Amino acid sequence: MKNDSGAVAAVKARANIAEIVGRYVTLRPVGSRLVGPCPFHQETKGSFNVHPDKGFFHCFGCQASGDVIDFFCRINGLEFREGLERLAAEVGVDLGRARSDPRAAAKKRERDACLAMHELADRYFRHLLGRDEGRVAREYLERRGVSAEMIERFSLGVSPEGWQGLQTVLRGRGFDDDSAIIAGLLTQGKNGRTWDRFRGRLMFPIRDGGGRVIAFGGRVMGEGDPKYLNSAETPIYTKGQHLYGLYEARPVMAKTRRALLSEGYLDVITLHQFGYGEACGVLGTAMTHEQAKRLSGFAPRVDLVFDGDAPGRKAALRAAQMLLTLGGACRVVPLPDGEDVDSLLHAQGRDGFEACLERAEDGLNFCLRMVRESYAPREIVAWAGEFLGGLADEGLRALFIPRVASGLGLAEAELRRLLSRPAKRPAPGPRPGETAAPRQPAWELAPRDAQILSFVVRRPDYAAHLAGAGAGELLGNADARLFFARLAGLVSDEAEARLTEPETAFWAKAQMEPPVSDEDAAAFFEELCVFLHEARESDRRRSVMDAIRLAQQRGDSEEALRLLGELQALSGRGDE
Structure with a gap:
C-alpha cells in the first residue's frame, strides 16, 4: 500500500490475506479474486472482495478496504500497533525490541503485563474450581444445570474467599501490587492496603476477539452484594466494547449468519449447552453502539433474548433501535413472565424455546409498539426523529419513514418535514458511558492530484523518483501532500504512516484500475517532470516580476534593470 517500514512489510x-480473512468470512473464488459476504456491514450478497495477488481487500457495499493488517485490526477491534504486534507474533515475524516512541513502548509493556496477569488469574481461578476451595461453586453449577463441557468451554473458575489469594499468586510471579491494581485485579483502600477485587465468586472470563482474557465477571453464589461484579476499565478493557461469549460464538455465527443476544453470563452458557452456539451477551449493561456495530459485522440477523420484565423490555428497545439503524435485521423473542432464557431452557428444553422463537416480533414493530404504549406524544415525535435521523443510509430511511409514521400514528408528510430540518433537530449525542465517534474530516482531491496519486498507487516503483522530482509540490492541498508522503514512504513513524480510511478507499479503487505499462509509466513520468520544470520556471518568473515592482516602488532603477535582465533570460528573450 506504500513503502512500508521493514517490520510492516x-x-x-x-x-496470507486469504487465510486470515478466511477465518472470519466464507470466501469463494471468482477469477483471480475471492468473494464473500462483508463482515463489516449487513448484506445478503457478496460485495466483499479479497485480492490475494495484490494483498488487499475491498467491499463495494460499505467501502471498507485495506491490507491484511487493516483487516486483522478492524475485525478484532484493535489499534494499529497492537494489531501489528499480534499478527507479527502469529506469523513469526520478530518486530525487534527497539521502539521509536518510548511512550508507546511503555504503554505496550503495561498492556502486556495486564494480559499476563489476567492469563495467570484465569489459570488460578480454574485450578481452584477443581479443588476444595471450589466445592461451593461446583455445587452451585450443578444446581444450575451447567454441564462439564460448558465449564470447560467457557473456562469457568472460582475466586477464593480470602483477601489475598490472587495477590499472593501474582506476587509470586513477580507482579507488584501497583501493576495488579492498574490491571483491575487488586483493590486499594484509603489506608493503602490492597486486596483481591474478586472474592468468593464464580468467575466468568471475558475474552477479546483473539481469545485472550481481558476482564472478568464474578457472581456471588449465596447472599451478598453486588450480585455481579465486573472488571473496571483497564489498559486492556473498555466497558461497552465487548460481548460475553462472542469469541466462542463467532464460528457458529459465520455459518448460521444469526446471533442470539441475551443479558446474563449463564443465559449465554445455557443457550450454548442447548445447541445455540451463536449466543453472546451484553455483559450486564445497556447495549452500546460499539457492541451493536461489532455484532452486526458477524451476523446479519440478531434475535434479542432479554428478560420479559420492564428493564428487559427497555433494554430490548434500546438494542433493537441501534441494530436497525445499522441496517441489520432484528427480532425480539418473548419469554414467559418470570422466566429468563436459562430457566426456560432447563424447564422446557429446546421445544419451549423454539416456541418462543416462533413468536418472535419484528424489531421495528416491537420498537413502535413500545414507544406507542410507553411514551408521551412529545416523546414519540422525538423518538421518531432520533431513530430516523440516525439512519445513515437514505434507502433505509425511505423504507422506514412510512412504517414509523403509520406505526406511531404520525402524518408521514409532517414527519418528512421534521427530518428535512436538520438544523432544528439536534443529532443524538452519546449515551451515558459512551464516547462520541470522532468526526472524519472532509477529504477531496482535485482531478490532477487524483491522477498523480493513482499513478503512485499503481506504479509504486516510481514513488521515490516522483518524490525526488518534487511531485509533492504540485499537489493542491495538505491532505493530498500527506497522502503522497505516506505512499512514498516519507513518513517515518509507523502509526502515522498508515493510511486513513479515505486514503485506503482511494488506494483500493486505484488498484482495481487497469495496470500501467512500463512504456506508459515512463511517458507519464517524463511528462510530469516537464510540467514540474515549467511550473518552477513560471513560479520563478512570477517571483522576479514581484521583485521588479517592489524595486520600482522604492525608486531603485538599477535593481529594477538587473531584475528585468534576469526576467528576460528566464523568458528566453535575452537577445531583445
Whole structure:
C-alpha cells in the first residue's frame, strides 16, 4: 500500500490475506479474486472482495478496504500497533525490541503485563474450581444445570474467599501490587492496603476477539452484594466494547449468519449447552453502539433474548433501535413472565424455546409498539426523529419513514418535514458511558492530484523518483501532500504512516484500475517532470516580476534593470 517500514512489510509478506480473512468470512473464488459476504456491514450478497495477488481487500457495499493488517485490526477491534504486534507474533515475524516512541513502548509493556496477569488469574481461578476451595461453586453449577463441557468451554473458575489469594499468586510471579491494581485485579483502600477485587465468586472470563482474557465477571453464589461484579476499565478493557461469549460464538455465527443476544453470563452458557452456539451477551449493561456495530459485522440477523420484565423490555428497545439503524435485521423473542432464557431452557428444553422463537416480533414493530404504549406524544415525535435521523443510509430511511409514521400514528408528510430540518433537530449525542465517534474530516482531491496519486498507487516503483522530482509540490492541498508522503514512504513513524480510511478507499479503487505499462509509466513520468520544470520556471518568473515592482516602488532603477535582465533570460528573450 506504500513503502512500508521493514517490520510492516515483513508481516504483510508473511501473513496470507486469504487465510486470515478466511477465518472470519466464507470466501469463494471468482477469477483471480475471492468473494464473500462483508463482515463489516449487513448484506445478503457478496460485495466483499479479497485480492490475494495484490494483498488487499475491498467491499463495494460499505467501502471498507485495506491490507491484511487493516483487516486483522478492524475485525478484532484493535489499534494499529497492537494489531501489528499480534499478527507479527502469529506469523513469526520478530518486530525487534527497539521502539521509536518510548511512550508507546511503555504503554505496550503495561498492556502486556495486564494480559499476563489476567492469563495467570484465569489459570488460578480454574485450578481452584477443581479443588476444595471450589466445592461451593461446583455445587452451585450443578444446581444450575451447567454441564462439564460448558465449564470447560467457557473456562469457568472460582475466586477464593480470602483477601489475598490472587495477590499472593501474582506476587509470586513477580507482579507488584501497583501493576495488579492498574490491571483491575487488586483493590486499594484509603489506608493503602490492597486486596483481591474478586472474592468468593464464580468467575466468568471475558475474552477479546483473539481469545485472550481481558476482564472478568464474578457472581456471588449465596447472599451478598453486588450480585455481579465486573472488571473496571483497564489498559486492556473498555466497558461497552465487548460481548460475553462472542469469541466462542463467532464460528457458529459465520455459518448460521444469526446471533442470539441475551443479558446474563449463564443465559449465554445455557443457550450454548442447548445447541445455540451463536449466543453472546451484553455483559450486564445497556447495549452500546460499539457492541451493536461489532455484532452486526458477524451476523446479519440478531434475535434479542432479554428478560420479559420492564428493564428487559427497555433494554430490548434500546438494542433493537441501534441494530436497525445499522441496517441489520432484528427480532425480539418473548419469554414467559418470570422466566429468563436459562430457566426456560432447563424447564422446557429446546421445544419451549423454539416456541418462543416462533413468536418472535419484528424489531421495528416491537420498537413502535413500545414507544406507542410507553411514551408521551412529545416523546414519540422525538423518538421518531432520533431513530430516523440516525439512519445513515437514505434507502433505509425511505423504507422506514412510512412504517414509523403509520406505526406511531404520525402524518408521514409532517414527519418528512421534521427530518428535512436538520438544523432544528439536534443529532443524538452519546449515551451515558459512551464516547462520541470522532468526526472524519472532509477529504477531496482535485482531478490532477487524483491522477498523480493513482499513478503512485499503481506504479509504486516510481514513488521515490516522483518524490525526488518534487511531485509533492504540485499537489493542491495538505491532505493530498500527506497522502503522497505516506505512499512514498516519507513518513517515518509507523502509526502515522498508515493510511486513513479515505486514503485506503482511494488506494483500493486505484488498484482495481487497469495496470500501467512500463512504456506508459515512463511517458507519464517524463511528462510530469516537464510540467514540474515549467511550473518552477513560471513560479520563478512570477517571483522576479514581484521583485521588479517592489524595486520600482522604492525608486531603485538599477535593481529594477538587473531584475528585468534576469526576467528576460528566464523568458528566453535575452537577445531583445
